[in-house]
Amino acid sequence: GDSVTQMEGPVTLSEEAFLTINCTYTATGYPSLFWYVQYPGEGLQLLLKATKADDKGSNKGFEATYRKETTSFHLEKGSVQVSDSAVYFCALSVGQAGTALIFGKGTTLSVSS
Amino acid sequence: DVKVTQSSRYLVKRTGEKVFLECVQDMDHENMFWYRQDPGLGLRLIYFSYDVKMKEKGDIPEGYSVSREKKERFSLILESASTNQTSMYLCASRDKTGYSNQPQHFGDGTRLSIL
Numbered sequence: 001g002d003s004v005t006q007m008e009g010p011v012t013l014s015e016e017a018f019l020t021i022n023c024t025y026t027a028t029g030y031p032s033l034f035w036y037v038q039y040p041g042e043g044l045q046l047l048l049k050a051t052k053a054d055d056k057g058s059n060k061g062f063e064a065t066y067r068k069e070t071t072s073f074h075l076e077k078g079s080v081q082v083s084d085s086a087v088y089f090c091a092l093s094v095g096q097a098g099t100a101l102i103f104g105k106g107t108t109l110s111v112s113s
Numbered sequence: 114d115v116k117v118t119q120s121s122r123y124l125v126k127r128t129g130e131k132v133f134l135e136c137v138q139d140m141d142h143e144n145m146f147w148y149r150q151d152p153g154l155g156l157r158l159i160y161f162s163y164d165v166k167m168k169e170k171g172d173i174p175e176g177y178s179v180s181r182e183k184k185e186r187f188s189l190i191l192e193s194a195s196t197n198q199t200s201m202y203l204c205a206s207r208d209k210t211g212y213s214n215q216p217q218h219f220g221d222g223t224r225l226s227i228l
Contacts, residue, residue, distance in 0.1 A: 106155050
């Protein structure tokens, strides 16, 4: 079945470091791909999305490129801030009416000053 | 902006109680979802609803039921609460236009403890 695998955390970085969180997927159709972020004590917020191969989603300095050949959607940011500390979820959605998202297990990012 | 509101942020109940979790969205979305979030397991789908009075089981429906009598409201019901249902519960909604291309919009979650 369809699935998402993302790197396990926690990821601990210093402020201004480069961030990569790996995400790969398995899907039978042509999925749309999403990154969500969850700040402490809050629900999930959409960070960015890409709906077809080679699309690049970007928001708040974060970027991810939909790579069909490697079935990947890695999240990157050039210079992280303390305020980026959160849990990041990669997710996919395929086709059909009412289809729910399939999530990875989440990666906790902790940024220190 | 889409607003998804869950009725309680924190809830404590006792085993055997019937528990209602309420979710309301203000964007006239057709699709609504209930997930539970547990450490190390990520988010798992409990139930979803295509539209009013329509519902479909997700991956872990056992011990739960849902109600969608009005478009804006989607209720999750724990028929007889058990300690293994202690978890964070997240509600989401989505516009059906374009289906999988549309993001889901989440509430802030309800942290439910069953004692």
